[in-house]
Amino acid sequence: MAIKSWDIIGLMSGSSLDGVDIANCHFEVEDDPEFKILSWEITAGDIFPFSAKILYKLKNVSDYNGLKLTEFDRELGSVFGEMIKSFCEKHQICPDYIASHGHTVYHYPSFGYTLQIGHPANIAATTGLPVIGDFRSMDVALGGQGAPFAPIVDYYLFKDYQVLINLGGIVNICFLKENNKVVAFDVCPGNQALNYIALQNGLSYDYDGKYARSGTIQIDLYSKLGKWPFFALPFPKSLDNSDIKKSFLPILDEEMGNMEDKLYTLVLLISTLIKQAFNSMDVTKNPNVLITGGGAFNNYLVEEIKKQLDNTIVVVPEGILVNFKEALLMGLMGLLRIYHLNNVLCSVTGSKMDHCAGAIYPGTIKSKNEIN
Secondary structure (H helix, E strand, C coil), X not given: CEEEEEEEEEEEECCCCCCEEEEEEEEEEEEECCCEXXXXXXXXXXXXXXXXXXXXXXXXXXXXXXXXXXXHHHHXXXXXXXXXXXXXXXXXXXXXXXXXXXXXXXXXXXXXEEEEECCHXXXXXXXXXXXXXXXCHHHHHCCCCCCCCCHHHHHHHCCCCCEEEEECCXXXXXXECHHHCEEEEEEEECHHHHHXXXXXXXXXXXXXXXXXXXXXXXXXXXHHHHCCHHHHCCCCCCCCHHHHXXXXXXXXXXXXXXXXXXXXXHHHHHHHHHXXXXXXXXXXCCCEEEEECHHHHCHHHHHHHHHHCCCCEEECCCHHHHHHHHHXXXXXXXXXXXXXXXXXXXXXXXXXXXXXXCEEEXXXXXXXXXXX
């Protein structure tokens, strides 16, 4: 039995713009006679905030022309690289690889394209480490949605659960069914919308759901939000940040009302849409449900989800996994890419086939392990 140890840094920059998640993911792998993950651990994780300058650019990047977008793509890659260097120095880590999701600017799979910026070549040049990036392009080229990717980490590392909910900037859900079948899709805007309301009122976010808890429903707002066309689409389906910005968030601005009521209405909508996702699937009776993502720290949102999902066992894990499951996802996708194994599931994205995604940019520092 041949066992190898891998340390892969996963990097995720999400739609909520609350910072960059960076985690060192340690894997013990048997690769002879066949690939098998024997154990895994997130050994360290940090959230790096954006500078005011970069945050301003990220908020306006979808309006950039081609030249300015290309320039910022490279700048952001260097910024990511500096973050990773600081992370490695702080935790005394020398990883084998970096696996970077990048920051999504455009995601229009129906038109055949998706774009994540923060160029992997600049990350590799800044850190000296080999980088794996651009995970979504191949799936879209194969006719898929290019999302969600989270089910691959659910499939490999969280088989004790039948349903996995990620409460990120966008809420997505994964169903692990019999015969290793995986069904997953984006459900609705999540922290991206909740934080948008909080920011308008001078808050970074609604800590613990305190303000949402004190609100009451705005019927007209709830009705208008519920008619957003994405919700009626069949799966597989994925959400684009710019669509949320252009057509969902303006609905929140159209309706008068205080912050508390709008937050309450959004929490009710999110929990109800998650329940509808359950109803659309043949879910095992009393399934085990795992909730992760930044929204898992919003106790009120989790309470409302639990109310909707009566007779289920809902688990919110320890903080490091809640914070860094998406970074863990990138680490796993990078590991599978190293071994030339499929890391995207066509049953989830709707592409022509399962496939191995990700482009590799060599660094100047060699990994202790080699790619065959």
